Amino acid sequence: MPENDHYVIIGNGPAGNHAAATLRQKDKDAKITIISDECVPYYYKPRLTDFIAGEIAKEDLMVNFQDVKDIRIRCGQAVKRIDPDSKLLFLQHMEKIEFSKLIIASGSRARVLPTMSGYADHLKFVTSYTDVMEYKEEIRKAENFFIFGGDLVGFKFFKMLNSMDKTVTIMIDPDAFWPYRLTRDMLEQISENLLKFNTEIIVKDEVLSIDRQNGSYRVKTRKGIEKNVDMVLSFNGLNPNIEFAKGSGIDIDYGILVDEYLKTNVDGIYACGSCAQIYNQAIKSYTTSIGWPNAVVQGEVAALNLLGDHKIIESVGQKYFDLEGVKIKTTWWEDINEDNDA
Amino acid sequence: MKDINIVIEICGSAGEGTISAGEITSRFMSSQGFEIMSFDSYPAEIRGFGKCVAHTRISSRQIYSPGKLADVLIALNDKHAISQLSTLKENGILIYDSQPARPHKEDESVAGWAKPGMISYGIPLNMLAHKASGNARGMNMVALGALAALFYVDKSPFTDSIKTRYAKKKQIVIDSNVNSFLEGYNWTKENIKKIDPHSFKDITLPKPKEKLIINGNQLVARAALDADLSFYAGYPITPATKIMEILSRELPKHGGVLLQTEDEISAIGAVIGAGFGGKRAMTATSGPGFALMTEFTGLSVMAEVPAVIINSQRAGPSTGIPTKTEQSDFNSAVLGGTGDCPRIVLAPADTKSCYEATVLALYLAEKYQTLVVVLLDFFLSNSIRNINIPEKPSSEYLDANIAPDKNDFKDYQRYKITKNGISPRAIPGTPGGMFFSTGLEHDAYGRPNYSEAGHTAMTQKRFAKFNTVLTEAPAPEISANDRDEFDIGVISWGSSAGAAHEAVMSAQKEGINASSFSSMMLSPFPEKALIDFSDKCKKILIPELNFSGQFAGFATRILKRSVERLNFITGRPMASEDILQKMREM
Numbered sequence: 001m002p003e004n005d006h007y008v009i010i011g012n013g014p015a016g017n018h019a020a021a022t023l024r025q026k027d028k029d030a031k032i033t034i035i036s037d038e039c040v041p042y043y044y045k046p047r048l049t050d051f052i053a054g055e056i057a058k059e060d061l062m063v064n065f066q067d068v069k070d071i072r073i074r075c076g077q078a079v080k081r082i083d084p085d086s087k088l089l090f091l092q093h094m095e096k097i098e099f100s101k102l103i104i105a106s107g108s109r110a111r112v113l114p115t116m117s118g119y120a121d122h123l124k125f126v127t128s129y130t131d132v133m134e135y136k137e138e139i140r141k142a143e144n145f146f147i148f149g150g151d152l153v154g155f156k157f158f159k160m161l162n163s164m165d166k167t168v169t170i171m172i173d174p175d176a177f178w179p180y181r182l183t184r185d186m187l188e189q190i191s192e193n194l195l196k197f198n199t200e201i202i203v204k205d206e207v208l209s210i211d212r213q214n215g216s217y218r219v220k221t222r223k224g225i226e227k228n229v230d231m232v233l234s235f236n237g238l239n240p241n242i243e244f245a246k247g248s249g250i251d252i253d254y255g256i257l258v259d260e261y262l263k264t265n266v267d268g269i270y271a272c273g274s275c276a277q278i279y280n281q282a283i284k285s286y287t288t289s290i291g292w293p294n295a296v297v298q299g300e301v302a303a304l305n306l307l308g309d310h311k312i313i314e315s316v317g318q319k320y321f322d323l324e325g326v327k328i329k330t331t332w333w334e335d336i337n338e339d340n341d342a
Numbered sequence: 343m344k345d346i347n348i349v350i351e352i353c354g355s356a357g358e359g360t361i362s363a364g365e366i367t368s369r370f371m372s373s374q375g376f377e378i379m380s381f382d383s384y385p386a387e388i389r390g391f392g393k394c395v396a397h398t399r400i401s402s403r404q405i406y407s408p409g410k411l412a413d414v415l416i417a418l419n420d421k422h423a424i425s426q427l428s429t430l431k432e433n434g435i436l437i438y439d440s441q442p443a444r445p446h447k448e449d450e451s452v453a454g455w456a457k458p459g460m461i462s463y464g465i466p467l468n469m470l471a472h473k474a475s476g477n478a479r480g481m482n483m484v485a486l487g488a489l490a491a492l493f494y495v496d497k498s499p500f501t502d503s504i505k506t507r508y509a510k511k512k513q514i515v516i517d518s519n520v521n522s523f524l525e526g527y528n529w530t531k532e533n534i535k536k537i538d539p540h541s542f543k544d545i546t547l548p549k550p551k552e553k554l555i556i557n558g559n560q561l562v563a564r565a566a567l568d569a570d571l572s573f574y575a576g577y578p579i580t581p582a583t584k585i586m587e588i589l590s591r592e593l594p595k596h597g598g599v600l601l602q603t604e605d606e607i608s609a610i611g612a613v614i615g616a617g618f619g620g621k622r623a624m625t626a627t628s629g630p631g632f633a634l635m636t637e638f639t640g641l642s643v644m645a646e647v648p649a650v651i652i653n654s655q656r657a658g659p660s661t662g663i664p665t666k667t668e669q670s671d672f673n674s675a676v677l678g679g680t681g682d683c684p685r686i687v688l689a690p691a692d693t694k695s696c697y698e699a700t701v702l703a704l705y706l707a708e709k710y711q712t713l714v715v716v717l718l719d720f721f722l723s724n725s726i727r728n729i730n731i732p733e734k735p736s737s738e739y740l741d742a743n744i745a746p747d748k749n750d751f752k753d754y755q756r757y758k759i760t761k762n763g764i765s766p767r768a769i770p771g772t773p774g775g776m777f778f779s780t781g782l783e784h785d786a787y788g789r790p791n792y793s794e795a796g797h798t799a800m801t802q803k804r805f806a807k808f809n810t811v812l813t814e815a816p817a818p819e820i821s822a823n824d825r826d827e828f829d830i831g832v833i834s835w836g837s838s839a840g841a842a843h844e845a846v847m848s849a850q851k852e853g854i855n856a857s858s859f860s861s862m863m864l865s866p867f868p869e870k871a872l873i874d875f876s877d878k879c880k881k882i883l884i885p886e887l888n889f890s891g892q893f894a895g896f897a898t899r900i901l902k903r904s905v906e907r908l909n910f911i912t913g914r915p916m917a918s919e920d921i922l923q924k925m926r927e928m
Contacts, residue, residue, distance in 0.1 A: 039456075039458075039459065039460060039461045039462060039537065040458065041458035041459055042458075073457075073458050074454055074456070075456060075457070075458040075459070075460070075462075076436075076453070076456050076460065076461065076462035077453060077454060077456070090445075091451075091453075091454070092440065093438065093439075093440050093451050093453040093454070093462075093464050094441065094442055094445045094446055094451070095445070095446040095447075095448065095449075095450070095451040095453065095454050096445055096446070096447060096448060097448050098448060130535075133537055134535070134536075134537055
């Protein structure tokens with residue numbers, strides 16, 4: 001074991017960075033390492049669409065987070081496996097790292113629905129810096145888009161394309177705002193509100209096939225709609241990034257299961273942010289939080305509890321999300337005043 | 343068409359094919375019409391497992407310096423590559439072995455040290471090399487295959503370059519290397535999601551003329567042969583040894599003689615002896631060897647015997663750092679030795695001018711009957727460029743001796759006082775041309791003479807040669823010379839001149855009114871041209887690869903004004919980026 005404690009944080013987003021900063025603030029001597037499979041430093045994911053639209057520069061994506069001092073940030077390095085017994089992390093490039101305590105804040109990645117498997121190769125997912133750098137020129141050049149899904153990022157992306165005078169067809173899926181399923185009334189209200197954008201909206205239908213033809217894509221739906229477009233993008237929510245934790249003995253459902261203190265079932269291992277499912281005493285079940293402010297607070301709380309504190313996590317930030325005029329309460333179990341939030 | 347300007351570094355351990363991979367990349371890119379400048383660094387020890395780095399800059403435009411930081415680092419050896427990460431750009435690309443033979447302990451993997459913003463591509467170099475050839479030797483070729491796939495480089499001509507490189511080897515060696523390349527190429531195409539912006543796709547340059555891919559040492563040897571060198575004596579020393587190696591093979595084919603002596607003192611002695619006998623002769627050495635030759639250099643000047651010394655500078659003093667570059671022999675070359683000892687010193691600025699300087703050195707030594715020193719350095723000796731095949735020297739450069747005519751033989755004075763300082767030189771054995779020759783001060787017949795008037799006259803005669811030598815040397819290179827005034831003038835010499843020129847071009851694009859001055863001729867120095875240039879400049883910057891600013895001190899004495907200095911002793915070649923930064927701060 002290392003002479004000083006070695007706190008390792010998997011994930012370089014808001015939860016991971018605020019966890020690291022809190023650890024450093026409380027423990028000046030510990031060795032602290034952030035590991036991220038993305039090559040890029042800490043960045044504002046919500047600003048990616050603004051960057052594609054050309055409204056902000058690449059530099060404006062980066063978070064100037066001065067609090068992560070004397071912390072080693074390992075970027076572009078994927079964790080392949082965790083061995084909690086020997087307190088070892090195995091990285092993809094065959095390096096072993098010893099840790100004293102671990103915080104998993106690995107975030108999430110684009111969710112691929114089982115129904116997409118037949119045409120997933122033709123879908124573009126724009127949920128990370130890497131995705132954006134790969135597709136930004138293609139997006140800027142393309143004229144016709146088919147958006148499939150309709151989560152928060154998807155609608156933001158749609159509005160960005162609309163502002164760029166692109167032609168967009170959007171098919172809204174009730175499962176897109178996963179894990180919250182949109183009701184029929186919600187779907188109808190959303191599509192009605194989108195009409196002002198002079199775009200074609202498809203609801204209560206599903207994609208049957210996507211074929212590549214002469215550099216463009218032909219999308220067919222079950223109800224017989226056919227579209228020729230330059231790009232097909234999927235926005236159907238996110239899935240926790242936790243493959244490396246499978247088989248480690250850490251309890252997992254679709255995310256890493258943690259108690260109200262963000263502690264997993266394994267001593268010394270915590271999880272926070274969108275990769276975690278947090279136990280909620282009020283409903284006796286697990287929930288997943290969304291949004292940057294939640295991630296920040298969870299990172300801080302996970303770090304404090306890892307150091308011996310005993311703080312219960314509470315949801316913060318937006319508890320209602322405006323999905324094209326439809327308010328969706330993500331902490332539906334809480335008794336809160338809608339007017340104070342939004 | 344977009345420009346290509348990329349620096350690739352391959353880092354491995356000695357014996358891992360690092361230098362070969364760099365050479366193949368350079369040759370391939372040259373064959374595709376790109377400008378290349380490559381530079382290898384390797385350990386001084388002959389045997390062992392030290393760190394090797396093959397550094398190659400590739401550009402679709404003219405380049406003058408090797409580039410300070412790399413865009414791509416290919417790590418063939420994690421231990422060595424970790425320290426090399428410091429020269430990778432903030433957004434650079436790291437290509438590393440993702441499936442090494444053994445797992446890494448913590449912090450022993452280069453991938454673990456990649457900084458945020460760098461892009462890491464893990465390629466199973468070791469595994470694919472074993473798959474291709476049954477052993478790990480092909481890792482370097484797997485890495486090149488991955489590089490080609492990542493950058494959309496056409497694999498077919500690349501494999502042709504590999505075949506050419508190993509053409510003299512057995513077929514199994516060629517096949518193993520090509521197969522390793524293809525394994526890396528195919529695996530990368532199928533498995534790596536490219537996220538960097540570099541691409542050679544759709545870049546087609548005009549079919550290049552036949553080019554030489556050659557380093558400074560090779561060009562010196564080639565120039566010496568083309569300039570009718572008859573005799574070479576030397577003692578091996580890094581970084582000049584290659585000159586001797588080539589000449590040992592080639593000089594006898596041209597009717598010449600090569601003598602490996604027991605040390606550098608003997609080498610210069612033999613060269614002066616051959617020069618005395620009428621043969622074109624030279625030696626090549628480095629700083630420590632040059633120091634040993636110092637006493638004999640005085641004999642060449644005093645006895646007016648042609649001699650050429652190639653001094654490829656290493657980092658010093660003493661035996662110093664044999665495989666690192668430095669420009670710290672300026673003082674010893676230009677000012678070293680005893681007495682008032684005028685000698686000609688040339689410093690080529692780039693690989694191509696190593697040829698020109700060598701031809702000129704042999705010519706000037708013969709014509710002016712004196713010592714000529716050519717100052718190379720480790721970088722110039724070893725950096726590889728693709729250049730047009732140099733034109734062979736015209737006949738006037740091949741027979742420069744001013745021989746006595748029949749009037750001279752009536753009362754032959756080997757050291758006759760003349761206006762230009764050059765006396766008719768009879769080769770020993772010439773009827774009527776007998777003379778004394780000595781390192782002692784002498785009269786016109788060569789007889790020892792210590793008189794006040796005699797020493798004064800002879801010293802003046804030896805210095806008089808300087809008056810005309812300058813007219814035979816290339817004029818100083820001055821950029822934007824049509825302007826009347828510059829905010830900054832950058833004065834440089836030797837291998838730093840390319841970086842200085844490139845920095846000035848970049849500065850001009852940034853709106854800095856700047857110019858560069860460099861002279862191949864260091865002794866005698868074109869002082870008037872330097873003063874004229876200086877008069878146009880509000881500020882002067884002198885970058886050089888030594889600690890004490892040897893040339894800056896020399897120039898200051900001529901200019902009688904203060905100058906900004908920029909000195910590095912990192913062992914790496916001068917970087918245009920550093921000069922540009924200094925210019926911004928001035």
